[in-house]
Amino acid sequence: MKTLIMGNEAVACGALRAGMTFFAAYPITPASEIMHVLAEKENEIAFVHAEDEIASIHMAIGASLAGRKAMTSTSGPGMSLKQEGIGLAQMMEVPLVIVDVQRVGPSTGMPTLPSQGDIIQAAHGSHGDYTAIVLYPSSVEDCYRYTIEAFNAAEESRSPVILLLDGFLAHLSETVDLENLPVSLKARTLLPLGQGRRHFTGLLARDGIPRTKDSEYYREWYARVKNKVLQAAQNYRFYDYLKNDQAETLIIAYGITHRVVLPLRHEYSLFKPVTMFPILDKEIRAAADAHKKIVVVEMNDGQYRGEVQKLLRQEVLSIPVLGGSISLNEIRQRLHEL
């Protein structure tokens, strides 16, 4: 059946379809609708309106350890608070989905206006080295699809997976037929608490025994966990590449920005990463090789441009769309000025 729903609602529906049975969050614009939809499912899932974002991610970690697929949702200011829990879930290898609906920052910023300013935060926001899987859909249907994929990736990598949205996409209403979308689900990989003698800790530990002064073991542990996430991420390389044979310039854009620049496909090639991290190295390199200029259009001051530049080791141009307002005409004009 076709229904008219918004991005946030699609995320909630996708989570339910993925088998999520625990959700904890704290209200925040523009992510609250995810909570609103799931609050009504209180008879089917465990739902907690927590005291803050820190509590909600830690509750989700506890619930995941206890055997449930778990999710929490927030926006930039809350995402900053959740970084503590993201680090813990990385260290304890807990599958989990964190939704960050981005708004203009820093701090309270412009709460109702969309942004893509949390790209680096999503990948590297918690302290220490770790490898994060970050997905970013660009349509309401994709919000549903990639929420499910985020759960699958979390199970397969046994790590916290981040699903990025922006305030625009979150509140964008589109007609979709979600029930008939084919999906495949990954089963749980973690034995639930109640087995008798395992110890989960945020400390570096081997078989539950802390090894806090063992540098050699840290390196071994780090390599294993990094490899584990990278291996799992191989199965989640999502992107969309619209090649224009006449074009000399490749535009990389994601999320709502991709939707805005879509009419430019007749003049330019468009590459849309859905899997933001680990960065789609082969795919972006291949697309870049066929073009003279590469430009990243994004609603931040070149955050993903930096990542692409690092990958390609060549000059990558940036069109930052700042302050929460985006217009195709403006982007087109700035492309001509490049």
Add this chain to the structure above:
Amino acid sequence: MNYKDYIRWERMPTTWCPGCAIGTIFKQLTFALADKGLRQEELVLVSGIGCSGRAAGYFNVDSVHATHGRPIAVAEGIKRANDRLKVIVFSGDGDLVGIGGNHLLHASRRDVDLTVICVNNGIYGMTGGQMAPTTPMGLKTLTSPFGNSYQPLNIQGIITANKRHWFARTSTYHLPGLQKALRGALDWKGFAFIEVMAFCIENSGRRIGFRNGYEMLLKLKQDYKIPLNPEAPLKENELGVMKNDGQTS
């Protein structure tokens, strides 16, 4: 069940200093668990950061050593995910009522079915002996070198502000009282909080003139009284249980 079944012997000896109060509370808890006949498979221990926070790893059951201040939040997630588990939080005052104060405030308000054991030594011991929210007024610590000028936090007040509540204050000296509190808390359906008055010899006691843990233990004996019929609220120097099932006014 034997109390020894709850101890992860390969982890012994513990990280705790000679003369520390935490080991006593840890062992008393294993006695209470054995008394209740709780199987390892139905138990989960959660702790936070600090000396007391290390306790989770010494229990021979599934356990979680969370980040600083968050054990109650993690425990709430576990309990809501699987109601058949008995979830016990074992942590310190700095962790539970300092950095984790917000979670304490709200988990107790939501009356989550948890047993929370708070080792209250009035100091941040693991980080070297800084002032805690529970540090007595006037006490000299690394971050209050001229004496603490603030009132210590009234934990009883926070817990008993909820109409339905279970709160006990006991001490590492008063072992029968501690044992009774542990068993009572394990039996209570809802949020049960035990404040165990303790001490830290190495990073507080020696600086204020105690020569060993034993002397600090005797100070607890001297300072605290167990009234036969305590009136609510417990006075600052009283030990006992304050509970309300939410029905009685």
